[in-house]
Amino acid sequence: METVFSQRLSDSFSFSFTANAYRNQIDAFRALNLYPSPRTVSAGLQKNISGNAKFNAVFLLPKKYELQATAIYLAPDIIPQGKTGARFSLDAGIKKTIQNGKGELFLNAVDLLNTMVIKKKIFGDGFYYASDDYCETQVIRAGYSYKF
Numbered sequence: 001m002e003t004v005f006s007q008r009l010s011d012s013f014s015f016s017f018t019a020n021a022y023r024n025q026i027d028a029f030r031a032l033n034l035y036p037s038p039r040t041v042s043a044g045l046q047k048n049i050s051g052n053a054k055f056n057a058v059f060l061l062p063k064k065y066e067l068q069a070t071a072i073y074l075a076p077d078i079i080p081q082g083k084t085g086a087r088f089s090l091d092a093g094i095k096k097t098i099q100n101g102k103g104e105l106f107l108n109a110v111d112l113l114n115t116m117v118i119k120k121k122i123f124g125d126g127f128y129y130a131s132d133d134y135c136e137t138q139v140i141r142a143g144y145s146y147k148f
Contacts, residue, residue, distance in 0.1 A: 002018070003019045012061070016055075017056075018054045019053040020053075023048075024047070025046065026045070026046045027045060028042070029043055046078045048076070050075045054071070054073075057070075064097040067094045068092065069090070071090050073086065081124060082121045083121045084120050084121075088116070089137070091108070104146075105144055107142045109141075110140075
């Protein structure tokens with residue numbers, strides 16, 4: 001199920017909100033892993049309801065500047081051997097239109113708060129593994145684009 005809502009509140013501000021929800025199921029399985037030595041791996045049936053949400057705000061500023069901020073939330077989910085935790089990211093950017101609308105200068109940053117951490121809990125025969133994977137998602141970009 002997906003829900004989308006967008007609204008222009010003024011000539012200088014608009015926003016959109018998107019939310020998705022879905023049912024996820026991983027059937028029980030049993031497999032023979034041959035490497036490095038034969039071992040049977042199995043897991044039971046897993047079900048959950050998960051989803052994500054995204055909020056995007058756009059501010060049109062004087063002198064042809066545009067500021068954009070995006071917040072993204074990914075709900076906990078299941079994977080064949082366990083679960084992933086919730087994740088969150090905040091991104092922002094600004095651009096300046098130049099050259100009679102043909103050029104743009106931009107600066108943007110992804111995962112400003114360094115919160116896009118993949119938290120996993122893995123369950124197996126005789127072991128449990130928990131990890132927080134920092135995927136180096138923080139990126140800052142500056143650039144110029146030109147429309148021909």
